[in-house]
Amino acid sequence: MPFNVDVAVVGWAQTPMVRRTDLSETQLLVDAITDALTPLGLTRADVDFTCLGSCDYITGQAFSFVQNLDALGAWPPKQDSHVELDGAWALYEAWLRLQHGDIEIAVVTGSGRSSTGDPSLIYPMEMDPYYLAPLGADPLTFAALQARALIDAGITSERAMAEIAVRSRQNAIGNPHAQVQGKGNVDELLAGEYVREPLRRHDLPPITDGACAMVLASAERARQLVERPAFIAGIDHRSECHNPAFRDLTDSPSTRIAGQEAGVGRAPVEIAELQAAFTHEEVLLSRALGLGPDTKVNPSGGALASNPIMATGLVRIGHAAEHIFSGGNRALAHSTSGPCLQQNLVCILEGSPS
């Protein structure tokens, strides 16, 4: 994909990922932004553009993101934007903004306090208001229906899903931000009760409060700031119909197209951080992206280890960038939004510019 400006991730930080925090979303962001900028020798005054990803429904306040601006240090005035999406889409907007070539540094964030409300009562309100919201159609229900569709089609099985959970928990042992680590083998997990048949507890993500901040820079500035920037080699996002009842739940065409446009198949992918909040989603996403056995999936433990809504996707990009910072050549990060993987974003990070 020809870019006007090569853009790189140069730093990122996340708050502790916990079931409930005493801190407001704004305070979480103060810490994440400070921790992302400080190691780079940057201050808030050096930032040219900011974009925040958060959700008013989760906060319970209209325009709640305006308060979050306090965490950016809004004076002197900055160019700012907001997406009612995961911070991964905030990164997409900042990447677009940097393509103009007139600015050098952007900060993007994703933040959410799921403990503020009850996820099973909040998310149905975001669904189709005529046919789905009045039924209290919740994300767990849709995830279960999609999992059954995949199992019935022979694409996965309850055992294969438990194996994904076990591997994620093992991977998460090295991740200090993981809420769920280690415990359980496949047989132990399969002995558990269904939460929503065919989903058991290990197929579900934990509920997480947390925030993530990331610093992007144009190529030249990026090389001044860090030894090995993580260059964005490809990025794309696509969406499907809002109502899962009208989609083929055994496929994710939006992921496939976004992956093709981002250039997934151009070279081997060493690691892939996928926002698979449910075990079966990892199977579907890996297929749609054409990932082979040589790609290590979710070495951080993924969204099954901690799932800070509105930041989970940006955290995936952070872990992928970390892979490049530490010498890796090519990493994939994925983020999703909406029921049953409705909208999908794919970002390819590489050690050298495109």
Next chain:
Amino acid sequence: MVGPASKEVLVDGRAKRGHNPHGYEERTDESVIGAQRRRSEHPMTRFVESTITFPYKRSLGPVIGPFMTALTDKRLLGIRNGDQVISPPMEWDPATGADLGTDLVEVGPTGTVESWTWVPKPSAQHPLDRPFAFAFIRLDGATNRFLHAVDAGSPDMLSVGARVAPRWRGTRRGAIDDIVCFVLGETPEVDGDDAGPKESVELMDYNASITYVNPVSPTLDRTVDASAAGRLLAQECPTCGRVYAGGRGLCPVDATIFTEANDVDLPQTGTITNFVVVTPVQYPGQTETEPFARVFVLIDGYDVVLGYQPTIEVPVDDVRVGMRVSAVWASPGEDVSNASVGGNYGRLVGWIPTGEPDIDDPDLVNRIF
């Protein structure tokens, strides 16, 4: 948005910790890493619970309207899309966005279960208060799936391919929950006496309501506590020197987090810089009935404006820019929990004229922040 409809202060938010109404499971038995104490964290954070209600009225349009109207007549409609029949009907092709017109045809009311999941612990929003299935149902004559509840009693009773029929509400209003749920078998049911169809349904009500629990910043807590003693507390930023009232936890200019060391007491007199007279529109939750003023007060000697403040004992027509005012505090024991303003200033109930001559400064009007 209306709200907060109720506001309950929990002395210690940890009282909420045993509460788990959501479908996601608590992970307390896992290797959960505890909250690390951070520089901005307070040891005994207070939480506030509030319930927000969103009373929506939705227009149904030329396709969903007839579908909802047919529900009141215990009939289900789909819309033709080439060889397909989509139910519930959409105005546009879900894949291409093409306009589907209004070619509605009757489908169902019986159908076949294509996929299902069991809900062992229903939420307050779910159609049934006992364990049930959510299922994708292919209504007879339709080519896509229809999501609804199935009252099957036990997951053992359900399977892909099971035949189901609707259980209708006796009194139907033209909404998707006019179908209480589906039941196993070929025979539709009616719950209670059948009140019959409606003429034409063009609108639907949807009253969303959610309860939130939020932490209160320690700065706001100190501000509210000080108000009980008739003090107007503010914070002076140690980085830039600006002063903020209203319990803001950090400086919006440089993101410095405030501590108790930054507290300052403000004078309780000031000048009205600007005002608005609000003629109340009656919406759910509105308690005002007569026009009322909200004023912006510039505090004497400080670069601080308190926004959108009530006035005390001033006829609306007398409120003016330049008027000198002083703070009025609730008397001991007075309940201010339902005060229209004041949450951020605790027991500050409004501003009363001091009787001093007005300040004549045309620039005052620009100060609303």
